[in-house]
Amino acid sequence: xxxxxxxxxxxxxxxxFAIATSACGxxxxxxxxEENEQITTVELSMVPTKGNNVTATWKDTDGxxxxxxTITSIVLKPNITYTGTVKxxxxxxxxxxxxxxxxxxxxxxxxxxxxxxxxxxxxTKTDKDTNGRTIGLEFTAQTTTTGTTPGTLQVxxxxxxxxxxxxxATGETDIEVTFPISxxx
Amino acid sequence: xxxxxxxxxxxxxIVLAYTLPATAQEQPSNSDNxxxxxxxxxxxxxxIDHDTREPLIGATIYIKELDRATASDEYGNYHFHHLCQGxxxxxxxxxxxxxxxxxxxxxxxxxxxxxLHTDAKQLKAxxxxxxxxxxxxxxxxTINGRDLDKTRxxxxxxxxxxxAGVTTLQTGPTISKPVIHGLHSSRILLLNNGVRxxxxxxGSEHAxxxxxxxxxxMHIVKGAAGVRYGADAVGGVVIVDPRPLRDxxxxxxxxxxxxxxxxxxxxxxxxxxxxxxxxxxxxxxxQGTFKKAGNxxxxxxxxxxxxFEERNFSAALGYTKQNYGAELFFSQxxxxxxxxxxxxxxxxxxxxxAIARGRPENADTADFTYTIGRPYQDVxxxxxxxxxxxxxGEIGKLEFIYGLQQNTRKEFDVHGGDTNPxxxxxxxxxxxxxxxxxxxxxxxxxxxxxxxxxxxxxYEYDDFLPFYTSITAGAFAAEHWQxxxxxxxxxxRYDYTYLQVKKLKNxxxxxxxxxxFNNLSGTLGALYDVGYHLTFGLSATSAWRAPGANxxxxxxxxxxxVAYEVGNPNLDPEQAYNFELSAEYYGNQRFNGTLSxxxxxxxxxxxxAPLPNPVLTLKGAFPAYxxxxxxxxxxxxxxxFDFKLLSQLTWVSKSSIxxxxxxxxxxxxxxxPSDRFDNKLTYEFDKLGxxxxxxxxxxxxxLYVAKQTRTPEKSDQDFAPAPAAYFLLNAxxxxxxxxxxxxxxxxxxxxxxxxxxxxxxxxxxxxxADEMGRIIMFRLKIPLNIIKA
Numbered sequence: 001x002x003x004x005x006x007x008x009x010x011x012x013x014x015x016x017f018a019i020a021t022s023a024c025g026x027x028x029x030x031x032x033x034e035e036n037e038q039i040t041t042v043e044l045s046m047v048p049t050k051g052n053n054v055t056a057t058w059k060d061t062d063g064x065x066x067x068x069x070t071i072t073s074i075v076l077k078p079n080i081t082y083t084g085t086v087k088x089x090x091x092x093x094x095x096x097x098x099x100x101x102x103x104x105x106x107x108x109x110x111x112x113x114x115x116x117x118x119x120x121x122x123x124t125k126t127d128k129d130t131n132g133r134t135i136g137l138e139f140t141a142q143t144t145t146t147g148t149t150p151g152t153l154q155v156x157x158x159x160x161x162x163x164x165x166x167x168x169a170t171g172e173t174d175i176e177v178t179f180p181i182s183x184x185x
Numbered sequence: 186x187x188x189x190x191x192x193x194x195x196x197x198x199i200v201l202a203y204t205l206p207a208t209a210q211e212q213p214s215n216s217d218n219x220x221x222x223x224x225x226x227x228x229x230x231x232x233i234d235h236d237t238r239e240p241l242i243g244a245t246i247y248i249k250e251l252d253r254a255t256a257s258d259e260y261g262n263y264h265f266h267h268l269c270q271g272x273x274x275x276x277x278x279x280x281x282x283x284x285x286x287x288x289x290x291x292x293x294x295x296x297x298x299x300x301l302h303t304d305a306k307q308l309k310a311x312x313x314x315x316x317x318x319x320x321x322x323x324x325x326x327t328i329n330g331r332d333l334d335k336t337r338x339x340x341x342x343x344x345x346x347x348x349a350g351v352t353t354l355q356t357g358p359t360i361s362k363p364v365i366h367g368l369h370s371s372r373i374l375l376l377n378n379g380v381r382x383x384x385x386x387x388g389s390e391h392a393x394x395x396x397x398x399x400x401x402x403m404h405i406v407k408g409a410a411g412v413r414y415g416a417d418a419v420g421g422v423v424i425v426d427p428r429p430l431r432d433x434x435x436x437x438x439x440x441x442x443x444x445x446x447x448x449x450x451x452x453x454x455x456x457x458x459x460x461x462x463x464x465x466x467x468x469x470x471x472q473g474t475f476k477k478a479g480n481x482x483x484x485x486x487x488x489x490x491x492x493f494e495e496r497n498f499s500a501a502l503g504y505t506k507q508n509y510g511a512e513l514f515f516s517q518x519x520x521x522x523x524x525x526x527x528x529x530x531x532x533x534x535x536x537x538x539a540i541a542r543g544r545p546e547n548a549d550t551a552d553f554t555y556t557i558g559r560p561y562q563d564v565x566x567x568x569x570x571x572x573x574x575x576x577x578g579e580i581g582k583l584e585f586i587y588g589l590q591q592n593t594r595k596e597f598d599v600h601g602g603d604t605n606p607x608x609x610x611x612x613x614x615x616x617x618x619x620x621x622x623x624x625x626x627x628x629x630x631x632x633x634x635x636x637x638x639x640x641x642x643x644y645e646y647d648d649f650l651p652f653y654t655s656i657t658a659g660a661f662a663a664e665h666w667q668x669x670x671x672x673x674x675x676x677x678r679y680d681y682t683y684l685q686v687k688k689l690k691n692x693x694x695x696x697x698x699x700x701x702f703n704n705l706s707g708t709l710g711a712l713y714d715v716g717y718h719l720t721f722g723l724s725a726t727s728a729w730r731a732p733g734a735n736x737x738x739x740x741x742x743x744x745x746x747v748a749y750e751v752g753n754p755n756l757d758p759e760q761a762y763n764f765e766l767s768a769e770y771y772g773n774q775r776f777n778g779t780l781s782x783x784x785x786x787x788x789x790x791x792x793x794a795p796l797p798n799p800v801l802t803l804k805g806a807f808p809a810y811x812x813x814x815x816x817x818x819x820x821x822x823x824x825x826f827d828f829k830l831l832s833q834l835t836w837v838s839k840s841s842i843x844x845x846x847x848x849x850x851x852x853x854x855x856x857x858p859s860d861r862f863d864n865k866l867t868y869e870f871d872k873l874g875x876x877x878x879x880x881x882x883x884x885x886x887x888l889y890v891a892k893q894t895r896t897p898e899k900s901d902q903d904f905a906p907a908p909a910a911y912f913l914l915n916a917x918x919x920x921x922x923x924x925x926x927x928x929x930x931x932x933x934x935x936x937x938x939x940x941x942x943x944x945x946x947x948x949x950x951x952x953x954a955d956e957m958g959r960i961i962m963f964r965l966k967i968p969l970n971i972i973k974a
Contacts, residue, residue, distance in 0.1 A: 028643065030652045032692045039803055064742050064749060064802040066691065159531070163546060169538045170546065172599070173531030176805030 038063065039099055041089040042155060042177050044074070046082035046141055054082065058155075058177040061091045073180040074153060076121060082141040084123075086112060086155070088175070104137055109161045112136025112175075113168040118151025119181045120144040133164060143183045150182035227294040229264035232257040232277060235300040244279040246299065253774055258716070259669045263299075267774065277301060320665065320672060322710030322724035323410065324350075324767055324781045324823065329402040331880075335917060335934060337964050338443040338452060338476075341395045345423065349839040350407050350781075350823040352858045355948040356390040358448065358481040358957050359493045359522045360562075363393070364947065365407055366785060367819045367843040367857045368420025371733050376414060376424045378514060380570055380588030383614035383640060385650075387733045389949065394518040394566035394592065396497035398441065398454040398474045401428040407823070408783055409763035411706030411728025412661050412676035415636060418728045419761040419787065420819075430468035430503040430512070431458040438969040443476070447960035448492065449553070450478035459972075466504050473498040479555040480523075483955035484942045486548035488525050492557050495520040507576070514570040522564070523557040528953050529599045532805035533904075536747050536952060540905045545954050563595040563606070581623040588616040608647040615639040631664035642734065649741050651688035653734045657681065663708065672712040679705055682731045688738055700737075702758045704729040722767040722781075732756035736791050736812045742802070747904070749800040750793060753812040759789040770826075778826025783819075790817035792847070792854070795900050808901070815849035833870070837886075839863040844895065855902040859893035859946055865915075879928075881920040888913045893946045908951055911943035930966040935959070 040061045046054040054076060060069035076082065090097040103110050107129030113136065114123040122142045125134035136157075155178075160171035232244040240261025247254040248265065250273050257263040272290045275297075282301040289297055326348045328336070336344030342353045342361040353361040354369050365373055370389060375382035377395050385391045397403075404424040406414075414422045431437060436459035443452035458470035477494040480487045499516035527545035530536050545551070567590065574584040591613050598607035620634035638657040644650055663676030684700040710724035738752040767781035793810035800809045821843040828836045840862045845854040865886030872879055893907040919932035940959040944951040 028652070029695060030644070030648065030687055030689050032689055033646065033648050042803070058803070060801075060803050062691070064804075064807070065740060065751075065800055069801055069803070169542070171535075172529065173535050173804055175803055176532055176534060177803060 037090055037097060037099060038092065039088045039175060040091045041087075041096075042175060043087040043089065044084060044155070044179070045087065046074075046076070046084040048077065048080045048082050051077055051080065056179055058179060059091065063092070071177075071179060073150065073182070076119075076141065076143045076181070076183050078120075078143050078146045078183050078185060080143050082143075084139045084141055086137045086139075088157075100137060103157070104135065107135045108133070109159060109164060110135060110174075111158050111160060111164060111166070113154075113156040113158065114139065115154040115156070115168075116151060116181065117154075118149060119147050119153070120183055121151075121153070121181060123153075129164075131164075133166065146183050146185055150180045153179045153181040155179070224267060224269040226268040226270065226291055227264060227266050228268055228273070228289070228291060228297065229262065229295075230297040230299060231261045232263060232279070232299045232301065233261055234282075235302050241279050241282070241301060244277055244282075244299075244301070247276045247278070249274045249276060251774070253772075255772060275299065320667075320712070322672075322674065322712045322722035322765075322767070323406060323408060323708075323726055323763075324722075324765060324779070324783070325404060325406045326825075327402060327404045331919075333401065333403065334930065334964070334966060335919070335932060336397070337441060337454075337932075337966075338445065338450065338962050339397070341393050341397045341425075344397050345403065345405065347839075348405055349825045349863075350821070350841045350843075351405060352841075352861065352947065354389055354856070355945065355950070357525050357528065357948070357950045357954075358488065358491050359478075359524070360390050360392045362386075362389070362391070363423060364858055365405065365421035365423075366783065366821060367845045367854075368785070371417060372419040372730060374410075374414050374418040374422045376422060377568065378425065378427055378516075378570055378588075379572065379586050379618075380568060380590070380616055381415065381417075381614075381638065383590050383612060383616075383638075384564075384566060384592045385594055385610055385612060387735045390524075390562075391564075391594070392520075392522070394520070394564055395425055396474050396495075396499070396516070396518055397425075398456075398497070399427045399472060399499055399516065400425045402426050407781075408724075408765055408785055409706075409726045409728035409761040410708070411680075411761075412663055412678045412708040412726070415638075415659055415678070416657060416680050416682070416704070416706075416728070417730045419730050419759065420785070427499070427501065427514070428456075428458075428470075430470055430501060430505070431460045432468065432505070434460050434462045434465060435970065436460075436972040438971055440965075440967045440969065442965040443962070444964075445478075445960055445962040447957060448478040448481040449555075450476065450962070452476035457971075466506050466510070468503045468505070470501045471498075472500075477555060480551065480553050481957045482553070484940045484958035485955070486544060487551040487553055488954055488957075489545060489547060489551040490523040490526040490558050490561070492523045492555055493521060494555075494557065508578075509575045510573070512570075512572045514568070514572075516568045518564075518566040518568075520562075520564050521557055522562045524560045524562065525950055525953060526558070526560070526599070528950055529560050530747065532802075533747060533799075533807060534805055536904055540952050548954075559597050559599050561597050563597065565591075565593045567591045577621075579624070581621055583621045584619070586616075586618045588614070590614040590616075605646055608649065609645040610642065610650060611644070612640065612642045614641075628666050628668050629664055630667075631662070633660075633662040635660040648689065648692070649739055649743070650735050651686050651738045653684060653686045655682060655684040655731075657683075657731075670714040670716070672710075674708065674710040676708040677705065678707070679703070680729070684731065684734070686734060686738055698754060700731075702731040704758055704760065718771055718773045720769045720771065722765070722769070724763075724765045724767075726763045726765075727761060728763075729758050729760040731758045732791055732812075742807055747807065748793070749802075749807040749809040751796075751809065751811040756791055756812060756814060757789050759787055759791055759814070761785055761787045775829045776826065778824070778828075781823050783821060783823075785819040787817045787819070789814040790847075792817075795902055815847050817845065817847050817854060819843060819845045830866075833868055835867045835869070837865045837867060847897075850899055852897050852899040853895040855897050856947060857893065857895065859907070859910075860891040862889045863887075877923050879921045879923065880930075883918045884916065886915045886917075888915065890945065905952055907946045908944035911941060911945075913941060913943070914938045928968065930968075932964045932966075933961065934964075935961045 041059045043057045056072040056074045058071050088099045125136040125139050127135045127138040157175035158171045159174050232241040244257045246263050275287045277285045277299050342363045345351050345363050352364045354364050355361040371387045384394050406422040410418045410422050438457040441454040454474040456472040460468045474497045479492040481491045497518045501514045503512040569589040572586045577583050594610045595606035596608045616638050618636040622632040640655045642653050659680035661678035666673045681703040686698050690696050706727045708726040712722045714720045739750050743750045763785040765783040769779045794813040796809040799806040824840045842860045845857040867884040870881040889912045892910040915936050917934045921928050921930045937959050942955045
């Protein structure tokens, strides 16, 4: 009785071994992922009516996790109007890709929002999409008096396909970054 | 504490069991010209061999008029209680004996012995016909026949929900997966057609790739069951067996048509099978299903992009002789599942906005459409199976199964105008299993077996899950012993798993960590038949699960859970020890039920624990989670019963309660089903309208799901409080119409008839939208006999 069983068992083990080894033949390795275009850098350039230009970047070239993002602080002079532009770059690629134009062309579906707390800076969006709604890639920053502690400037880019309504709570967030900002002499 | 409760519950059940039949007043069913009805009569006696006068143990005695059956006990005694006066025909069957019919007229409680004659013809081919007698101590339930027919049109997982202790984890109306005793995903083993289903089960939004129309019977084992079914069966096993191949000469077919309101689902499933007269051992079957549905509608708005389209087919070919046979099977499952557009969000702020908004952003403009847009999933699952068996003469039956599965999962994001998915996962699996069932030796019956699983996973477009290859080999032995009223079972299994992961660190450097895991699983069970329709079961079962590649190596933002997930390469396997006590009251004419109490203790339970600091990304801050291990316990009670209130009116009740705790942090676990109570009244009609209608029934039921008040208190693991309790009113009706000899089965089911707006704690879309509103489903089943023998 045992003899008969042993035959079947041997057959089974041989069979499964054959299947397992033939299946193990594939010796493939993963290829690097071609990342889709993604924004890694938000660059704010501000040109004052007099004095030095101000440039600040929020940069995270390796995406979520990994290295912590690098953030520059914004220091503005009091009682000055700055003319600002926003640049959106993909610096994970060489050379870096500029995605600003893409957002501009899809302006009817996008809007940037600027929220300042703890600093006397008023930001006004100056560019418009084809429907006459603001986009926010161009803006002016008006400062008044100096502050003792630095505040924050939050820059949010919303994707609002077909639902753009000037409300920051609408749609899906593409960017949400925060810069330290202060007005100093 | 628990012991005290169990003791109390049991004594309560015993009291119930003894008092119910006694108080039950039977309706006169067999009137005897005007005499005063006495329905408390007992018919009993012995089943004996006509020649030797030996008692026959386990003979089946069936009363035709009442559709009641019983089995004779260890002394050959049988008894029927609560009979009314009247004339009854008793059919007695026993293997190896000729079937006998006895007709008795009963006016008083009587004793009648039943004698059987040996059947020389039958003595050779002993055949075990499916018996209703329980042989496993662990709780398990089967859905088949009309109960299964009623679920036609629902997804695979939804159709399992009719069982107490089983619910679903949902991602909107289209994606759902089974939850058994609070556990789901990679902790539930699906056995499709005898082959372990290998898709990407780990994902909470990855639904099982099984067409429920393939099957005529679904079987669920609740709790850890590693010995017979292998690693991963930590929470339970779902066994899906296809309909058996046709064994009589001829060609038959079955056509199912489906339709529904709400998402306007339409479906057709057809099957044709045959057995040729020229070559009787050869049978074949072809089957196909097409289903599609558009946007589902919550009571107040359409859910944008929640349609689906499913195309499945299968083919089977079998060659069966008495002592050997072989079977080939191929099936393809393909589905496209739309995902609620508004559930795709950029970051945590968006999620909080959505929760605060209370309804999807474009709820007012969303309309009905069958078109599926982004985001959506496109999943294909191919299964090829080859099976051979041999009755190895003296020693038993040997069965060998080989399975090949190819699972391709493509997930399309909202972004990217190009045709490529955001993520594609390819999983190829080879499985083999050999099982030898030995012939009963004395009081022992049992089986031994060995199995292997080879898995190979690759990805494209996104590296959330790494490449990996794993090989698992296992062997088991399980024995069952029965003597008189006591059954004992014991089993042991050993599994060994080798896992090699290939991952590009920082998308540059290849790392190839290797793992080996090995583990033992065991099972011990006892069943005691107290008599008087009552059986007690006690079981201790175990199962283990190796950490999944996602738990070891996932890294990145998991958009479906709005979380940054960090794998933990140092995880150990988790091991479940499941203890269960059950009482079953069966075979009674008025009241049947099962009560089970369980404690599934899981050591090294793997879960995503929140990290103190969120991860800062350009899209904002994401809450971060890292995989950790802790001891956990899942305790609960399942109660199922049906109670005949009148001869045609039945009350069917199912309740389930689960309590799950993280024992290390002494806190509740997240996403555990809340208490559920499902009650239904069904009225069965006699033959109606010129006897053209048969099996006519109507039913009215209500499902109450309590609010989950036991959510984690010591850490933030959820974004919104658990939704409120809800009650849904459901109704059903069905009949079989005979056009001449051709039956057509018709069924209508209405769910959420009051169009209640509600949200379920286990639906991930509860943050965004209400559940589906009122839906009425229609189904038609036409069995056809094309060529008769």
